[in-house]
Amino acid sequence: MSHRLSAPARREQILHVALEVFANSGFHGASMNDIAEAAGVTKPVLYQHFDSKRDLYQALIEEVGNRLRTNIGKATAEATNGKSQTELGFRAYFRWVADDHDGFRLLFGSGSRRDDEFNEAIRKIIAESARAVAPLIAVDIDESHRETLAHALVGLAEGASRRLVGLGQDFDPDAIAAEVSALAWAGLRAVTPKD
Amino acid sequence: MSHRLSAPARREQILHVALEVFANSGFHGASMNDIAEAAGVTKPVLYQHFDSKRDLYQALIEEVGNRLRTNIGKATAEATNGKSQTELGFRAYFRWVADDHDGFRLLFGSGSRRDDEFNEAIRKIIAESARAVAPLIAVDIDESHRETLAHALVGLAEGASRRLVGLGQDFDPDAIAAEVSALAWAGLRAVTPKD
DNA sequence: ATAGGGAGCTACCGGATGGTAACCGGGTCA
DNA sequence: TGACCCGGTTACCATCCGGTAGCTCCCTAT
Numbered sequence: 001m002s003h004r005l006s007a008p009a010r011r012e013q014i015l016h017v018a019l020e021v022f023a024n025s026g027f028h029g030a031s032m033n034d035i036a037e038a039a040g041v042t043k044p045v046l047y048q049h050f051d052s053k054r055d056l057y058q059a060l061i062e063e064v065g066n067r068l069r070t071n072i073g074k075a076t077a078e079a080t081n082g083k084s085q086t087e088l089g090f091r092a093y094f095r096w097v098a099d100d101h102d103g104f105r106l107l108f109g110s111g112s113r114r115d116d117e118f119n120e121a122i123r124k125i126i127a128e129s130a131r132a133v134a135p136l137i138a139v140d141i142d143e144s145h146r147e148t149l150a151h152a153l154v155g156l157a158e159g160a161s162r163r164l165v166g167l168g169q170d171f172d173p174d175a176i177a178a179e180v181s182a183l184a185w186a187g188l189r190a191v192t193p194k195d
Numbered sequence: 196m197s198h199r200l201s202a203p204a205r206r207e208q209i210l211h212v213a214l215e216v217f218a219n220s221g222f223h224g225a226s227m228n229d230i231a232e233a234a235g236v237t238k239p240v241l242y243q244h245f246d247s248k249r250d251l252y253q254a255l256i257e258e259v260g261n262r263l264r265t266n267i268g269k270a271t272a273e274a275t276n277g278k279s280q281t282e283l284g285f286r287a288y289f290r291w292v293a294d295d296h297d298g299f300r301l302l303f304g305s306g307s308r309r310d311d312e313f314n315e316a317i318r319k320i321i322a323e324s325a326r327a328v329a330p331l332i333a334v335d336i337d338e339s340h341r342e343t344l345a346h347a348l349v350g351l352a353e354g355a356s357r358r359l360v361g362l363g364q365d366f367d368p369d370a371i372a373a374e375v376s377a378l379a380w381a382g383l384r385a386v387t388p389k390d
Numbered sequence: 391a392t393a394g395g396g397a398g399c400t401a402c403c404g405g406a407t408g409g410t411a412a413c414c415g416g417g418t419c420a
Numbered sequence: 421t422g423a424c425c426c427g428g429t430t431a432c433c434a435t436c437c438g439g440t441a442g443c444t445c446c447c448t449a450t
Contacts, residue, residue, distance in 0.1 A: 004397055026309030028223040042399055114221030148355050152375055155354015160347035179386050180347055186385030187378035199427055237429055
């Protein structure tokens with residue numbers, strides 16, 4: 001069949017294939033046999049590259065998380081003010097979602113959040129995103145509320161993405177980003193202290 | 196121990212206890228034995244009231260979904276304009292989250308989304324919320340974008356809630372609602388057609 | 391040719407868990 | 421008092437699945 005691969009190549013291929021399988025079926029829904037079959041090999045091969053199922057899954061979370069981080073980081077680094085930072089950040093986010101559907105579903109669509117171990121990793125990614133967003137909230141409210149609003153904004157992007165990805169069709173990330181970031185930016189300006 | 200209960204009472208108790216267990220451990224993480232033990236009975240008793248584990252879980256999703264629906268529906272019914280509708284809607288939502296942590300985690304915190312069968316039920320709830328939000332987006336953009344923004348707003352509330360619930364402490368739902376709805380309302384006004 | 395290493399496979403184990411069959415025991419009513 | 425209803429229990433089955441031991445086969449280098 002698909003010939004033998006070198007160890008590193010096989011590892012990459014497994015990661016690639018596993019991402020798709022996990023994204024489709026979730027951690028519990030996908031068996032190691034499923035993944036092995038999808039990769040055109042048998043189970044023991046998986047264990048030559050990963051210590052356990054969790055290990056494989058975790059590796060994926062980390063990899064996908066890094067892609068997300070990197071994209072947003074690069075994009076916002078070029079921003080000169082809050083508004084453009086917001087726009088560029090959302091654009092990078094939606095671009096990432098648009099061409100990494102499986103990655104998005106792995107992180108945000110699945111049961112990853114349930115499991116304590118995975119939860120931690122994903123929480124970190126979300127918290128990190130929130131921390132990037134928080135400084136944009138200029139209003140003088142207490143730290144805790146600011147954090148909460150930051151998480152809300154992360155949820156804003158997540159909610160839109162979930163639907164877009166759920167539809168299964170491709171979409172124009174820049175157009176969505178423009179609307180969502182307009183909403184976010186104007187919204188941020190409107191939050192007033194106290195009430 | 197806790198004496199025998201009438202069938203209906205036992206059913207209610209099981210639902211109550213199962214919500215907590217599922218919320219804590221997720222669908223896969225919680226075994227029927229866990230739930231039975233938490234309820235102070237044994238497994239077969241569960242099967243006298245529910246056909247299967249999935250059946251029990253589904254019943255919970257529906258029940259929680261109804262609570263959410265009802266609360267928001269009642270609240271927004273009193274609104275006279277878009278702005279107050281937004282405020283009242285968010286307030287009802289956060290109030291629900293505040294006193295139904297377990298319900299929130301069942302619907303939004305867990306692996307429920309993964310499973311096709313459950314997914315459908317939860318999707319419906321989210322879609323319903325989005326449909327309630329969509330009319331507030333006055334801007335003249337095409338239907339699909341409006342839907343996406345509506346989902347984004349649902350995600351806004353979800354993101355904030357996830358953090359609040361995750362912190363484990365209680366919070367003032369009205370205060371959060373005030374901020375989030377201010378953000379949402381101002382944001383909505385700012386989305387402009389085309390660009 | 392042949393030895394060796396590394397990629398891959400067959401076959402298996404054991405634990406966890408959803409689900410069930412068969413039984414028990416106490417309160418109620420004739 | 422004795423039959424029966426019904427909520428509850430014990431003990432079990434069957435299956436799925438993560439994980440592993442040990443072998444095979446092919447390619448390469450000497």
